[in-house]
Amino acid sequence: MENTRDRILQFIGYKGINKKQFYAETGLSNGFLDKTINPGADKLDKILTAYPDLNLYWLVTGKGEMIASNKIAPNVAPIIAPNAKIEDTQLTLGAPKIITMSQGKENILFVPVKAAAGYLNGYGDPEYIESLQAYRLPGFDSGSFRMFEVNGHSMVPTLKSRDRIIGKWCGIEDIKDSYVHVLVTRNDGVVVKRVLNRIKKDGVLILKSDGNRYEYPDMIVDPEEVVECWSGVGKISRDLSGPADLYSRIDDLEGRVAIVDDLKKRMADFERLLKG
The missing domain is CATH 1.10.260 (434 Repressor (Amino-terminal Domain))
Structure with a gap:
């Protein structure tokens, strides 16, 4: 091969x-x-x-032609800000087809790991969307947001498995290089990665992991495969542990300092006894 x-x-x-x-x-x-x-x-x-x-x-x-054509990069479905209520499902392909409202404000729908497998087929289905839990969070009022549960370790240490990443709706053309995004793709489903936008230059998106590059190699995605794009703006995590190596070294250093201080105190006490 x-x-x-x-x-x-x-x-x-x-x-x-x-x-x-x-x-x-x-x-x-x-x-x-x-x-x-x-x-x-x-x-x-x-x-x-x-x-x-x-x-x-x-x-x-290995797909396509070796030499890039002089044509414009592949047509990308325009991504627009959603303006529909739950009953309106006739938005342009690529935009959130359905949102839910509470007291005149848009809810943040939560897509857990167990529901992510069906999200690709259900993001435009009112019944599926209504089955997702909806939340309101302070500070997330301007724009359309969705929360996805992270599965796996490819984005460690930034995101750990079972963390929740909050994404704000964005157009593909608004992707910021090296920022974390949630992409919903036709072939790979829900993907959480850092993204390099190379659509204008090469007609592709490059998806990068924060984890081991050999274990989690870069992914190349045709923008036509993307049906939703969410820019990461926050996370919710139950893991409050510190970086293991760094904290271990700090703890060890603090322990050594404490031992040295204790020895100094003992020596001072011993010297006083000798003088007395």
Whole structure:
């Protein structure tokens, strides 16, 4: 099965250049192609900067054409701010199809892990939406918000499994690079990741994890797969434990200081006894 490195080699063969030229033009270290099979987003960015005609989607997935066309990036369904009540389900594809209201204000619907599997099929179904718990939270009044329960450890330490991330409705064009977003996609369902918006440049979104990059590699998503986009604006967590390594070192240091202080006190007492 071909990987990204194989496609890079295929591309430089197409360009009629050798590895040495490739390294010089991209700024990548010598031997990079001998060590790396699926490079991360930072390396891909260097490659795309050096070769803007290279199709990033093909490079990562093997789908489509090697050489990017001069056409505009894939059409993205416009995402607009919702203005519908529970009975109104005729909004443009890509916007929240249904919201709920309480005392004239929009509720924050909570999507737990057990309900997330059905969210992709149910986000436009009134019965499904009404089955979700709804909340009002101080400070979240301006805009449309939704709360999703995090599943898994790919976003540790920022988000731990079972944390709740609160997302504010946003358009794909409003995605801020390296900020945490909740994307609802046709192929992967509900995904919580940091996002790099490369739609204008390469026609794709790059999804990154905060966890181990080898265990949780970057994801490349076609924007046409995205049906909802929520920008992370807060979280609710029951885990109040500190970063284990840092706190362990601090506790150890404090313990040593306490022991030293105790020894000093004992020495002072002993010296007083000797003098007395």
